[in-house]
Amino acid sequence: MVKRLGIVLLCLLILSTAVFVSCSKDKGTETAAKTETKAAAGEEPLKLVLLVKSLGNGFFEACADGGKEAAKELGNVESIYMGPSSSTAEGQIEIIETLIAQKVDGIAISANDRDALIPVTKKAMKAGIQVISFDSGISSGGRTIDLVPSESELIGRQQVQLIAELCNYKGKVGIVSATSQATNQNLWIEWMYKEIEKPEYKNMSIVEVVYGDDAADKSYREAVGLMQKYPDLAGIISPTTIGVLASAKAIEDEGKKGVVQLTGLGLPSEMQHYIENGTCGQMALWNPIDLGYTSTYILEALCTGKTAGKPGDVIKAGRMGDITVGEDGLTIMGAPFVFNKDNIAKFAAMF
Numbered sequence: 001m002v003k004r005l006g007i008v009l010l011c012l013l014i015l016s017t018a019v020f021v022s023c024s025k026d027k028g029t030e031t032a033a034k035t036e037t038k039a040a041a042g043e044e045p046l047k048l049v050l051l052v053k054s055l056g057n058g059f060f061e062a063c064a065d066g067g068k069e070a071a072k073e074l075g076n077v078e079s080i081y082m083g084p085s086s087s088t089a090e091g092q093i094e095i096i097e098t099l100i101a102q103k104v105d106g107i108a109i110s111a112n113d114r115d116a117l118i119p120v121t122k123k124a125m126k127a128g129i130q131v132i133s134f135d136s137g138i139s140s141g142g143r144t145i146d147l148v149p150s151e152s153e154l155i156g157r158q159q160v161q162l163i164a165e166l167c168n169y170k171g172k173v174g175i176v177s178a179t180s181q182a183t184n185q186n187l188w189i190e191w192m193y194k195e196i197e198k199p200e201y202k203n204m205s206i207v208e209v210v211y212g213d214d215a216a217d218k219s220y221r222e223a224v225g226l227m228q229k230y231p232d233l234a235g236i237i238s239p240t241t242i243g244v245l246a247s248a249k250a251i252e253d254e255g256k257k258g259v260v261q262l263t264g265l266g267l268p269s270e271m272q273h274y275i276e277n278g279t280c281g282q283m284a285l286w287n288p289i290d291l292g293y294t295s296t297y298i299l300e301a302l303c304t305g306k307t308a309g310k311p312g313d314v315i316k317a318g319r320m321g322d323i324t325v326g327e328d329g330l331t332i333m334g335a336p337f338v339f340n341k342d343n344i345a346k347f348a349a350m351f
C-alpha cells in the first residue's frame with residue numbers, strides 16, 4: 001500500500017515538474033518574442049549607466065536624480081545608477097566588465113583614476129558602448145567626452161579665496177581631499193597651490209593635503225589628525241562633499257569652532273546646519289542634478305548618432321540648452337554657486 005502511494009506521488013511529481021518546465025519555457029519564449037518585437041519597433045530603451053565613484057554619497061544620488069529626469073524627458077532611455085562600495089578604480093573596472101557583458105548602450109563615469117580605467121573603457125568602446133566621463137575625468141583615449149561642472153582653474157582658485165576671506169588672509173591651511181587618485185580633486189588642488197602664490201596670500205600657506213577617500217569616518221579621522229598635528233591651524237579646505245561634512249563635525253568635536261575656519265565643496269542639504277551655525281562660513285558647489293541630467297543627454301546623443309562628440313559639436317541638452325564640445329572632448333558647464341547663511345536654506349531644499 002505504502003509502496004503504491006509512493007509510486008503515485010512520484011508520478012505526480014514528474015507530471016507537475018513537466019508542466020512547470022513547459023510553462024516557464026512558454027513564458028521565456030513569450031518574453032523573448034516581446035523583446036524582439038520591441039527592438040524591431042525601435043522601442044527598446046537605451047540602457048545608460050551613471051557609474052559613480054562610490055555608493056552612499058548624497059552628491060551622486062542627486063546626479064542620479066538628474067539622470068532619471070533626463071531619461072523621462074527623452075522617453076527612449078533607461079537610466080541606471082551604479083558604483084562600487086568604496087572609491088576604488090578596481091571596483092569600477094569590475095563593474096565596467098559586467099556592463100560590457102550585459103551589452104549596455106552607454107556609460108558615464110565619474111572616475112576614481114584617470115588612467116587606470118582606460119584599458120577597460122577602451123574595451124567597452126570597442127564593444128560598441130558609448131563612454132563619457134563626468135565630474136571626475138578619464139584621460140583622453142579612454143572616453144569621448146569629459147563633462148566637467150566648471151573650469152578646474154576657477155574651482156581651485158575660488159577655494160583659496162573663500163578660506164582666505166574666512167581666515168583674514170592669515171595662517172596655515174590644510175586640505176582634506178577625497179582619494180589620492182581622484183582626477184577632479186587633484187586638478188583643483190593644483191590650482192589652489194597656484195592661487196596661494198599670489199601676493200595677497202603672503203601670510204598664508206598650505207601645510208598638508210590629507211586623503212579621506214570620500215569615506216565619512218576616514219575623512220573625519222584625517223581632519224582631526226590635521227588639527228592635532230598643526231595646533232595653530234587656521235583653516236581647512238575640503239573640496240569633497242563627504243570630506244567637508246566630516247571636517248565640520250571634526251572641528252566641532254575638537255572644540256575648534258571659530259578657531260579653525262572651514263570651506264570646501266559641500267552639498268547644501270548636508271551642510272545647512274554647519275553653515276547656519278557658522279562652523280563653515282561659506283562654501284561652493286554646482287548643481288549635481290544638472291550634472292547627471294546633462295551627462296544622460298550627452299550619452300543619448302552619442303548613442304543615437306546625433307553627435308560623434310567631436311570638438312565644436314553642439315548637443316541639445318533639454319533645459320540645460322546647447323552644450324558645445326570643447327578641445328579633446330572637454331565640455332564645461334557653468335560657474336559654481338557660493339553658499340552662506342543668507343542663501344543656504346534655499347539651495348538645501350533643492351540638493
Ligand code: RAM
Pocket residue numbers: 053057059060110135136178184214239240241242265266
Ligand atoms: C564628492 C566627490 C565628487 C565631487 C564632489 C564635490 O562628492 O568627490 O567627485 O565632485 O565631492
